Amino acid sequence: xxxxxxxxxxxSIETINPDNTVNVDNIxxxxxxxxxxxxxxxxxxxxxxxxxxxxPRQIAQSIIDNLPKDEHISKVEIAGPGFINFFINKSSIAxxxxxMNSDPRLGIAKVAEPKTIVVDxxxxxxxxxxxxxxxxxxxIGDAVVRVLEFLGNKxxxxxxxxxxxxxxxxxxxxxxxxxxxxxxxxxxxxxxAFYREAKECYDTDEEFAVKARHYVVLLQGGDExxxxxxxxxxxxxxxxxxxxxDRLDVTLSDKDIMGESLYNDMLPVVVQDLIDKKIAxxxxxxxxVYLPQFKNKEGNPLGNIIRKKDGGYLYTTTDIACxxxxxxxxxxxxxxxxxxxxxSQHLETVWAICRKAGYVGENVSLEHCPFGMMLGKDGKPxxxxxxxxxxxxxxxxxxxxxxxxxxxQRNSTLNDEDKQKVIHNIAIGxxxxxxxxxxxxxxxxxxxxxxxxxxxxxxxxxxxxxxxxRAIFRKANNLSAxxxxxxNEAEEDLAxxxxxxxxxxxxxxAKTLPNLLCNYIFELSNIFMHFYEACPILKEGVEEDIAKSxxxxxxxxxxxxxxxxxxxxxxVMEQM
Ligand code: ARG
Numbered sequence: 396x397x398x399x400x401x402x403x404x405x406x407s408i409e410t411i412n413p414d415n416t417v418n419v420d421n422i423x424x425x426x427x428x429x430x431x432x433x434x435x436x437x438x439x440x441x442x443x444x445x446x447x448x449x450x451p452r453q454i455a456q457s458i459i460d461n462l463p464k465d466e467h468i469s470k471v472e473i474a475g476p477g478f479i480n481f482f483i484n485k486s487s488i489a490x491x492x493x494x495m496n497s498d499p500r501l502g503i504a505k506v507a508e509p510k511t512i513v514v515d516x517x518x519x520x521x522x523x524x525x526x527x528x529x530x531x532x533x534x535i536g537d538a539v540v541r542v543l544e545f546l547g548n549k550x551x552x553x554x555x556x557x558x559x560x561x562x563x564x565x566x567x568x569x570x571x572x573x574x575x576x577x578x579x580x581x582x583x584x585x586x587x588a589f590y591r592e593a594k595e596c597y598d599t600d601e602e603f604a605v606k607a608r609h610y611v612v613l614l615q616g617g618d619e620x621x622x623x624x625x626x627x628x629x630x631x632x633x634x635x636x637x638x639x640x641d642r643l644d645v646t647l648s649d650k651d652i653m654g655e656s657l658y659n660d661m662l663p664v665v666v667q668d669l670i671d672k673k674i675a676x677x678x679x680x681x682x683x684v685y686l687p688q689f690k691n692k693e694g695n696p697l698g699n700i701i702r703k704k705d706g707g708y709l710y711t712t713t714d715i716a717c718x719x720x721x722x723x724x725x726x727x728x729x730x731x732x733x734x735x736x737x738x739s740q741h742l743e744t745v746w747a748i749c750r751k752a753g754y755v756g757e758n759v760s761l762e763h764c765p766f767g768m769m770l771g772k773d774g775k776p777x778x779x780x781x782x783x784x785x786x787x788x789x790x791x792x793x794x795x796x797x798x799x800x801x802x803x804q805r806n807s808t809l810n811d812e813d814k815q816k817v818i819h820n821i822a823i824g825x826x827x828x829x830x831x832x833x834x835x836x837x838x839x840x841x842x843x844x845x846x847x848x849x850x851x852x853x854x855x856x857x858x859x860x861x862x863x864x865r866a867i868f869r870k871a872n873n874l875s876a877x878x879x880x881x882x883n884e885a886e887e888d889l890a891x892x893x894x895x896x897x898x899x900x901x902x903x904x905a906k907t908l909p910n911l912l913c914n915y916i917f918e919l920s921n922i923f924m925h926f927y928e929a930c931p932i933l934k935e936g937v938e939e940d941i942a943k944s945x946x947x948x949x950x951x952x953x954x955x956x957x958x959x960x961x962x963x964x965x966x967v968m969e970q971m
Contacts (some may be wrong), residue, residue, distance in 0.1 A: 396491065396894070397424045399467060400435055400481055407461040412453075417446045417870050424825055426895055430884065433472065433480035434488075434891060435963055440477040451477025474637055485881040488890050492729055492879045495893065496951045503897045505547030512642075513551045513721045514540050516733040517640075517647055520557035521632045521654075522566050524586045525639055527777060527785040527841075531766045534827045535835050536733035537645045538909040539764070545962060546904050547730075551725055554647055555717065558629050558654035561707070564611030567624040569593035570605055583838035586632070587786075629654070639787055643823060649685070661716035662708045666701055669715075680704035686747050699744050714745040718761070719754035729760045732908060736765035736836070764907045775842050785960045791963070794822035797847055809970065817971050821855050824965040828854035831963055832913035852917045857956065860920040861967040864953040867946070870933060876950045877943025885929035896955050900962065906935045909963060916959045923952050 401422050408419050424437045440455035447454055455473045458882045475759060495502040516536025519525045525533075562765050569592065596603045605689075614621040619738040633652060639649045666682055669675035682702040689697040697820040701712045721727045732742055742763050743810045771777045779785050798821045802814065809817060829846035833839045849855045883886050899915035903907070931937050932945045 396467070396483060396487075397435065399465065400424050400437070402793065403465060403468075404437065404439060404458060404479075406463050407458045407927040408439075410461040411457050417443055417613060417668075419817055420508055425896075426891065427480065430887070432474060432478075433470070436474070436478050436482040437481075440473075440479060444477070451583055455479050485887070488887070488894070489879045489881050491894055492890055492948070492951060494824075494877075495896075496947060496954070499638050501951075501955060502894070503545070503900050505828075510728040511549045511551065511656070511725040511726055512543050512726055512729040512731065513553050514557050514731045514733070515553045516540070516545070516731075518555040518557065518734070520631075521629050522562075522590055523588055523632070525636055525787040527787050527790050528769050530643075530790070531735070531769065531788055531830055531835070532639070533645055533647075533949035534643065534830050534964065535764070535766060535909055536731075537647070538831055538912075539731065539733075539903065539907050540646065541962050541964060542900060542903045542909075542912070546901065548904075551727070552647055552651040553653045553721070554651045556629075556633070557651060558625075558658040559659065559713070561611050563614055563625055563628070565593050565597045565607040566603075566608070566628055567610045567614065567621055567730065568589075568607040569596055570628060572596070572603075586635075602772050619882075627953055639791070642791060643827065643967065646964075655710075655713045655717075658713050658716035658720060661720065662712050665716050665719065666708075666712065669701065669748070669752060672752055674748065675701060683749055688742065688747060689744060691725070694929040699748070701748075711741065711745055715748055715754070718745060718749045719752075722749075722755040722759050727759060729762065730755075730813055731753070731762050731764050733764045733766070736767060739763055739765055762907065764835070770838050770840050772840060772842055774840070790826065791823065793843075794826050794847075795819065797843060798825070807897040807971075813970070820947070820966040820968055821858060821971070822869040824854035824858060827965060828857075828904060828913065828963070831909045832917075834910050835908065852913065854960075857916055857960060858919055858965075858967050858971060861921065861953060861956045861960070862969065862971045864949050864956070865969045866922070867949055868933065871946060872932070874939075874942060874946065876947035877940065879947045880940065880944045882941060882944075883930065885926045886948065888947070889922050889926040889952065892919050893948075893955055896959070899959075912959060912963060916963075919952065919955060919959075 400532060401424055404422055405419055408417070409415070419439070422437060422439050424435050427433055427436050441451040443449075443454050444451045452473055455477045458479060459471050459473065467484055467487040468481055469484045471474065473481045474480050490501075514536055517529065517533040517886075519529050525746060540550050540552060546552045554659040566589075569589070573589075589806070597607055598604075610621050614625055633649065637647075637649065639645075665676065670677075670682065675682050679696065681700050681704045683698040683700050685698050687696050689699075691697045699711055701715070702708055720731065721730050732738075734742070742761075746755065749761075750757070755761060769777045777785055795818055798818045801821075802818060807814060807817075813850045825846045829841070830839070840845075845851070846853055847855060849859055863940055879890075881890055896919075899912050926948070932942050932949070937945075960967055
């Protein structure tokens, strides 16, 4: 419909302005908030006031006078300082809904030109347990991945795990010690303890420390034994993390692991190339890049070390090689980084170097999709009672325990197997949705009562809205959905919201903000609840045609809720 209106306006402006002296490439058409203003509105007349040297209302009137007739538009009006409001025919709205209802993609077109999009997300560190804050990158990144893929793009999931660094000498030495003690391979279930004990050995046992430092050198030199021990650590970590991904219904798998170590071979080459290109210089034995756009406190260009005096490389060096790889080898059109907001300067630096060296062309879009911190209810960083990091696994366990208690209070009639599924879906959905539904750029407060509430903008509320609609169909017996007709305002409001689904999904792809889709689904549910109260279906006295049309609206709402939540990585249930 937006496209149609845009074309009509363009034609009209061509008539008014036959020499095409004004630019009409970007005509903005918005859905109106208030029914009195019609269905769509545009501010184009106001934008043309200056170039056409006329009053906006006068231009609006000429646009309306020259607008080609169209059967879908019932009325066009000027409003306020020069807005043009469009009213759509009820029958056209109904037709659009019919079309949407019979389309498996619910009216969401695939993009005309699919892009290759690398999405860097989750990225936990090896030999550490995933902490609760990893959920932000993991869950938000995964929702955006799902949306971009659904829109027809080629998405490459890049799990940039922290699998390299000097600490691996110590970890290998400690793994060896443990294996020798037990006489067999070990099952690493408590990484916290493993890391702590390894560090203790390193700090207190000189012989151990010497060996650890030796192992770093061997590992970096490609020594087979150290490589295999290192590989074991990576595998043990990722097997555990995969269990969490599966539990969270996150689409990451083994084949998406592209950790820091992947870029090792590129590092010396990149550093040499930056020296040759005179982008990097030697400074007191280290290799440094000075960028004029980043200044230190004294106002001098900030130095970024890319190779230390001892020959070691840094997080920055790896990320330069990594961005180069993504642009050149993976042929990315867009690269998205889901990391917390504190890494923004790091990324800016890396990208500036890559652009300057020509590793990533201007046609490739580099986007940091930052998020704020996770805070406890007291507004301080979310920590365990003893001040430690909260493990993601513990949070998921607690969520399921809390939902189990909730369901017991509700006297659910489900059998055990279904009950377990429901518990899983509500618990995981609640934790994920709490994160997804807020604008990711701000800090957010982790609050059990809020996220598990069946009221408000929460997953349980939305899942319940879905189940409730499904229940209508179980009660409807032999009455089924029929042709849609719009007979009152509650139906019209619901219809217009349903038709806006595609815009909501596209906005997530463009802005990498899943909360836009959350807001849409929440508003849709509220509008549906209002429709359901105002428009009886299975009551006596309701004409069959109308009841069938309303059932069709219910059906379409359920489909949109399900698809919308699925794009966010949240499951719905027929019954809960
Ligand atoms: N492993 C890092 C961390 O835990 C995040 C990596 C983000 N991605 C990147 N290309 N730097 O903070």
